Amino acid sequence: MVTITDISRACGVSRATVSKALNGAPDIAPATVERIREQARALGYLPNATARALKVGRSYNIGVLFSDPTGGGISHEFFSTIFENIKTEAERLGYDITFIGKDFGPLSLDFYEHAKYRSCDGVVIASADFSEPAVRRLVESEIPTVTLDYTFEGRTSILSDNVSGMEQLVRFAYENGHRRIAFIHGELTSVTQKRLVSFRRTCASLGIAVPQEYIRQAVYHNPKSSGLETRALLALPERPTCIFFPDDLSFLGGMNELERNGVRIPDDISVAGYDGIPLSQILRPRLTTYRQGAQEMGTEAARLLVEQIEYPDMWLPQQVTVRGELVKGDTIRRIG
Amino acid sequence: MVTITDISRACGVSRATVSKALNGAPDIAPATVERIREQARALGYLPNATARALKVGRSYNIGVLFSDPTGGGISHEFFSTIFENIKTEAERLGYDITFIGKDFGPLSLDFYEHAKYRSCDGVVIASADFSEPAVRRLVESEIPTVTLDYTFEGRTSILSDNVSGMEQLVRFAYENGHRRIAFIHGELTSVTQKRLVSFRRTCASLGIAVPQEYIRQAVYHNPKSSGLETRALLALPERPTCIFFPDDLSFLGGMNELERNGVRIPDDISVAGYDGIPLSQILRPRLTTYRQGAQEMGTEAARLLVEQIEYPDMWLPQQVTVRGELVKGDTIRRIG
DNA sequence: TTGTATGCGTTATCAT
DNA sequence: ATGATAACGCATACAA
Numbered sequence: 271m272v273t274i275t276d277i278s279r280a281c282g283v284s285r286a287t288v289s290k291a292l293n294g295a296p297d298i299a300p301a302t303v304e305r306i307r308e309q310a311r312a313l314g315y316l317p318n319a320t321a322r323a324l325k326v327g328r329s330y331n332i333g334v335l336f337s338d339p340t341g342g343g344i345s346h347e348f349f350s351t352i353f354e355n356i357k358t359e360a361e362r363l364g365y366d367i368t369f370i371g372k373d374f375g376p377l378s379l380d381f382y383e384h385a386k387y388r389s390c391d392g393v394v395i396a397s398a399d400f401s402e403p404a405v406r407r408l409v410e411s412e413i414p415t416v417t418l419d420y421t422f423e424g425r426t427s428i429l430s431d432n433v434s435g436m437e438q439l440v441r442f443a444y445e446n447g448h449r450r451i452a453f454i455h456g457e458l459t460s461v462t463q464k465r466l467v468s469f470r471r472t473c474a475s476l477g478i479a480v481p482q483e484y485i486r487q488a489v490y491h492n493p494k495s496s497g498l499e500t501r502a503l504l505a506l507p508e509r510p511t512c513i514f515f516p517d518d519l520s521f522l523g524g525m526n527e528l529e530r531n532g533v534r535i536p537d538d539i540s541v542a543g544y545d546g547i548p549l550s551q552i553l554r555p556r557l558t559t560y561r562q563g564a565q566e567m568g569t570e571a572a573r574l575l576v577e578q579i580e581y582p583d584m585w586l587p588q589q590v591t592v593r594g595e596l597v598k599g600d601t602i603r604r605i606g
Numbered sequence: 607m608v609t610i611t612d613i614s615r616a617c618g619v620s621r622a623t624v625s626k627a628l629n630g631a632p633d634i635a636p637a638t639v640e641r642i643r644e645q646a647r648a649l650g651y652l653p654n655a656t657a658r659a660l661k662v663g664r665s666y667n668i669g670v671l672f673s674d675p676t677g678g679g680i681s682h683e684f685f686s687t688i689f690e691n692i693k694t695e696a697e698r699l700g701y702d703i704t705f706i707g708k709d710f711g712p713l714s715l716d717f718y719e720h721a722k723y724r725s726c727d728g729v730v731i732a733s734a735d736f737s738e739p740a741v742r743r744l745v746e747s748e749i750p751t752v753t754l755d756y757t758f759e760g761r762t763s764i765l766s767d768n769v770s771g772m773e774q775l776v777r778f779a780y781e782n783g784h785r786r787i788a789f790i791h792g793e794l795t796s797v798t799q800k801r802l803v804s805f806r807r808t809c810a811s812l813g814i815a816v817p818q819e820y821i822r823q824a825v826y827h828n829p830k831s832s833g834l835e836t837r838a839l840l841a842l843p844e845r846p847t848c849i850f851f852p853d854d855l856s857f858l859g860g861m862n863e864l865e866r867n868g869v870r871i872p873d874d875i876s877v878a879g880y881d882g883i884p885l886s887q888i889l890r891p892r893l894t895t896y897r898q899g900a901q902e903m904g905t906e907a908a909r910l911l912v913e914q915i916e917y918p919d920m921w922l923p924q925q926v927t928v929r930g931e932l933v934k935g936d937t938i939r940r941i942g
Numbered sequence: 943t944t945g946t947a948t949g950c951g952t953t954a955t956c957a958t
Numbered sequence: 959a960t961g962a963t964a965a966c967g968c969a970t971a972c973a974a
Contacts, residue, residue: 321967350681364711375700526890554862620961657951
């Protein structure tokens with residue numbers, strides 16, 4: 271391994287001079303700087319991030335937490351898109367990404383300990399069970415964090431516009447003549463709460479009555495679960511004319527159930543998903559859905575975290591809402 | 607931050623003693639060890655991986671390279687599954703995961719430099735353009751590597767059983783009476799070569815003639831591209847009775863094209879995918895495909911890399927083939 | 943403009 | 959059984 275000591279010897283200067291020259295300090299003669307840079311290149315010198323981190327107290331390394339309670343985690347397109355963008359933006363800013371998990375090796379570290387152990391400058395909590403004590407501990411610690419789709423008191427968060435998104439979906443269905451709209455939602459997380467309230471509120475403001483049986487709980491990203499609820503909806507004396515699913519993937523479960531019953535989409539029943547993953551637009555008919563701004567969420571998360579790390583004194587926690595967009599698709603049909 | 611020095615002061619012993627006690631050295635009095643451990647816990651001490659890495663020359667950190675030339679990278683279920691398992695196994699063994707990318711911050715580092723800069727003990731190359739010089743440089747360096755689905759001379763690799771997988775698919779189609787089988791394959795990577803050769807060889811050994819027009823090139827994970835080739839196949843004077851797609855996702859493109867032409871699956875034409883991602887079994891009819899052992903590939907990659915890192919002297923490069931399994935599904939119909 | 947000295951937190955060697 | 963000391967590679971305050 272080539273170190274600054276090697277360069278200093280090769281150039282006949284001290285290590286301090288080399289360090290300064292390489293870091294662009296203003297008090298080294300231009301000629302010397304040139305000579306040192308040249309040698310560094312010639313020797314194939316690379317700075318050692320570990321040693322630098324130890325010295326300056328910053329690792330230029332940020333942790334990413336993907337601990338999807340409903341399994342999968344990063345394997346869903348929505349999350350992997352977020353991750354890709356966190357990574358790209360972080361690297362652009364000179365930070366590396368380390369995954370923070372539990373059950374770490376022989377030492378069993380929780381999230382906070384793990385992040386600390388690796389000297390992470392900050393952590394993006396991209397998906398987690400926010401009620402878990404280990405998550406709270408991390409968020410309440412001195413480590414800067416940014417949370418996705420959940421807000422902790424006094425902390426920064428990046429939020430998808432769930433209220434607006436659901437409202438747009440409801441209005442779109444309404445404009446197409448639908449008055450009997452069912453909503454199969456996911457587990458009762460804070461995201462679900464927002465969508466649910468927005469669903470109810472928008473329906474109310476449009477004068478749509480929502481029977482209790484039209485609101486059903488399934489499991490996110492679990493097609494089978496949504497399939498069962500779809501079956502239940504089909505068995506009702508008064509079927510809905512439109513069904514909203516928890517997410518695009520869950521819709522597939524409903525789709526199968528509908529097909530099995532000879533119910534055609536969108537001729538016999540209209541449907542909508544949520545997320546707007548690429549898959550939803552590969553399918554035919556194209557799914558009506560709401561595309562969350564996953565790219566922007568990831569980018570913003572990384573950007574704000576780094577900002578918070580680098581300017582801790584002039585930092586205020588903030589909630590950033592990232593707008594998505596309605597994808598009209600072809601699965602909501604005009605009726606009435 | 608609580609350091610070893612804090613503990614030494616609290617216990618009235620030297621830092622050396624604390625370090626030894628914490629690391630289970632045999633030459634410290636059991637009573638002292640107990641006292642030190644107790645204090646460490648009481649003070650909330652956490653070892654500092656950075657300092658340790660600097661001292662012992664090992665970071666307990668492995669790099670993961672996901673640089674899918676065809677875009678996406680980790681966003682495909684196949685790769686994200688591999689990644690999840692690399693991560694789980696690595697963490698179990700006490701190693702963390704850092705992503706290795708190009709275009710790193712202000713310094714522009716290539717893969718090798720990036721891994722070196724972060725003192726990675728080794729790198730898993732999970733998806734990359736293997737002809738890229740930057741990849742070669744990494745592989746030919748002193749850093750231990752494990753490659754997935756590609757073998758470099760003298761290096762360890764984890765291979766999916768592409769030859770056997772394709773053979774099983776062909777035989778399955780054959781057993782169901784198919785004699786006119788078309789194969790839409792992906793870009794001509796080494797994986798593609800294996801599947802292609804296996805396809806041709808198996809067909810030959812079964813006495814199936816494969817017209818030139820039945821072999822078509824599309825792009826992996828690109829439904830549209832496979833859709834176009836599907837269209838071309840449908841336009842042939844003598845249509846195939848069965849179409850193999852490059853992968854499960856690509857099949858969706860073909861599916862749309864078939865539907866648009868009123869060709870029903872599997873009544874009018876049989877199809878098969880490749881990969882066996884969960885999505886393939888959510889669809890109806892369930893896709894006939896070959897499920898690659900993604901979990902095991904990830905786990906093995908991490909395991910072998912760590913082995914290589916920890917026992918460099920008794921290490922021999924090896925090629926491990928991970929078997930997958932035929933998923934019969936419902937899209938290949940018995941004919942003839 | 944350059945160099946000397948020191949320390950970040952840890953482990954390893956060698957005395958005691 | 960325990961401790962003093964040095965070293966890993968780097969950056970910085972201060973001296974020259």
